[in-house]
Amino acid sequence: MVLEKxxxxxxxxxxxxxxxxxxxxxxxxxxxxxxxIGFYVFDYPAEAExxxxxxxxxxxxxxxxxxKTFANINLFAEVASLLESRNLLTRSFQKxxxxxxxxxxxxxxxxxxxxxxxxxxxxxxxxxxxxxxxxHGLGSAWPIIRGHELLNALHxxxxxxxxxxxxxGEWDGLAxxxxxxxxxxxxYRAFKLVP
Numbered sequence: 001m002v003l004e005k006x007x008x009x010x011x012x013x014x015x016x017x018x019x020x021x022x023x024x025x026x027x028x029x030x031x032x033x034x035x036x037i038g039f040y041v042f043d044y045p046a047e048a049e050x051x052x053x054x055x056x057x058x059x060x061x062x063x064x065x066x067x068k069t070f071a072n073i074n075l076f077a078e079v080a081s082l083l084e085s086r087n088l089l090t091r092s093f094q095k096x097x098x099x100x101x102x103x104x105x106x107x108x109x110x111x112x113x114x115x116x117x118x119x120x121x122x123x124x125x126x127x128x129x130x131x132x133x134x135x136h137g138l139g140s141a142w143p144i145i146r147g148h149e150l151l152n153a154l155h156x157x158x159x160x161x162x163x164x165x166x167x168x169g170e171w172d173g174l175a176x177x178x179x180x181x182x183x184x185x186x187x188y189r190a191f192k193l194v195p
Contacts, residue, residue, distance in 0.1 A: 118153035
């Protein structure tokens, strides 16, 4: 499915607001959240993945040139890194090839359990010197990594560090809907970064 011109224009307008939002005092200091944690979702149509990736690259380069300290987490790359660190990456490829996706998914439930995965991510971040966390690449890691489960697992681990998940799907304020098709469990503790 291809995005219509109007949808792409709307997405670009929303993407152009992200940088100013994450550099704002409100975002960086968790202000105006009613005592909630600073977890945010930027949802977008999955069909626009390449547009979002390009914008993320532009934005992270801009943030780095401005001297911002942040964690830039590609969730798919971190899945591969975790599996590699446990000597499971090659075996995972072999299992998928010989037994299929369902067998691989079942075999990875333990090593990639959301709390373990969240801990793996957090251990790579210097939280004391991190202004915020950007997470992306969920579409490539799905269904092994699920947005609502990962955010729940990260709550107790990142403290007051604002965290932004780029989500290929829909976030309506109550539930995440992957790829605008897959219903997921409700998730109540994130804010929509740009409506």
